[in-house]
Amino acid sequence: MVIHGIATFKQWLEQKHFTKIVVIGDANGFAHCLPHVHQVGIIEGLWLEVGVGEKHKELETCSWLWQQLMEKEVDRSALIINLGGGVVTDLGGFVASTYKRGVSFVNVPTTLLGMVDAAIGHKTGINFGEAKNQVGTMSAPLAVVIDPIFLASLPNMELLSGLGELIKYGLIADAPLFHALGSIEMGKDQTVIARCIDIKMAITKEDPNEKGVRRMLNYGHSVGHALEAHAYHLGQPIPHGVAVAWGMVAEAHLSEKLAGFADTDLVWNKINHLFPIPEILYQADLARAIGSYLTQDKKNSSGLIQSALLYKIGQGKIGFNIEKEDFSSSVSWLQQRLLA
């Protein structure tokens, strides 16, 4: 269930009878967003602050959170509110879904990417070893609270990261949305956000366990994740949305080759117009390096990579089993075009 606005969330919460309210967030979230959350009127909440950033989305943080919940005698009828970006909602959702075999939780995403992606997909998870989201659950939040007020103070790079996902929704499911997205500022548009949430929720509902149509949401992500992981490994991290944006361009080319897609240029123009070009894309060895990250991808089954491609703008298609080499050569193509 999506709740629009903090004020509505307050009303919703007043009708419920949770034994305790727990708020999980990081220092950024607590500093910038707590004034808004205080409007909800949580008097005797338990506030649990975790470290900032992806590196804290791991087992040790979970251990600490489980321990805090136990020490404060939080029971199964409590509510956990995850306040923050994807790191916090993924982590907090995993802790909530496993504490005493599952406590209700609500996500309050404070980033654009969180609003249109992480907070609403029923996926929770933490990183393990060097790989992302290797441990987690499929668990639905009781509600997701969307309030654009959180976006007001967001840095441009964060908005851009979310914009990549908005463009993805346009590409796989809504051509007019794709064509409409022409500036970073549009990432703050409430109608656009609501439309993207609708698309994701409809797809998730149709296929909760990611056996079919939901794989469409991974469009651009095979190459995107590999770019992101490789850049991270080299110590030149790039934002998720930027990696996915360029991943979508590479996979548009792949769609042309394997699914009869004819509008690669439109995708190229849109991304090239809105997104910076990460240094890593100019690296000589990139296409080969990318290959080694693809096998770690969890969509991988028996060597081939199950992937979604585009049939046309606004219409994704699932069910492709693609060789690693095809991804690598789409990255080579991307590089040649950038250098042209």
Add this chain to the structure above:
Amino acid sequence: MVIHGIATFKQWLEQKHFTKIVVIGDANGFAHCLPHVHQVGIIEGLWLEVGVGEKHKELETCSWLWQQLMEKEVDRSALIINLGGGVVTDLGGFVASTYKRGVSFVNVPTTLLGMVDAAIGHKTGINFGEAKNQVGTMSAPLAVVIDPIFLASLPNMELLSGLGELIKYGLIADAPLFHALGSIEMGKDQTVIARCIDIKMAITKEDPNEKGVRRMLNYGHSVGHALEAHAYHLGQPIPHGVAVAWGMVAEAHLSEKLAGFADTDLVWNKINHLFPIPEILYQADLARAIGSYLTQDKKNSSGLIQSALLYKIGQGKIGFNIEKEDFSSSVSWLQQRLLA
């Protein structure tokens, strides 16, 4: 789904197409049960051996298992087989249900208690800190394989531990079953085992998330768990089933007081006839000590303990919210009767 017999499991497995078969078990399970499991014909399985006993049912073991799965590139289309008693099926089920957000698993319980309880309840979990099963998920195994051949080599005390649960099923749902159970050997009876599994599965299906009728399965467990935890704390551990057996006697008395139950003597006679009396039951301070364990119980909501009681033999009743003191006084009653 219940699969009766290893031979049927072999046929079932031959029709499936898992990318890899992983078997999780402990040294005991691998020593005593592997010959039977080899009949299944797993050629290229991954065999993961965990430490023996409850103390290994914790986060560090999970970490090791997740790591092994990742290193061996086990993907989401693999199958994990948990071979062992409740410790292994709880632990292995938790690891399977959280690895890459959920891999299919099959439980092959090798103890009576596992067959009629742990392996079929959709509950997975590990201990955390001093408390049992504080971290876990509600996850259904793809199948549970029941084969009494595993019971042949089981020590009497293990059979007895399962027998406590069999008697519980009789008490809450099947009077003839309760009256029929007259010897330890009956724990090996395939018809009795199948009947108990049916009862548990019907109740679990009706109420997968333990919001209602499923709480009936906790009959005897509030006092039972407290006895078990207290005995463990004192360094005189008693088997789960024995603790629950005496817990059922105490809660029969409580049922008399709060639910109009009239057959406390029948329960007393049955348990006293079949079960040893743990030393701890004679301890002077017991009733008070028990109280401090009850609040850690996860069924606890806002101080009161949600519990199931007996209306008559073969008919449990849920929905009681019971004061800690009532449990303590039922334990006092039990002690006085033992000393009489």
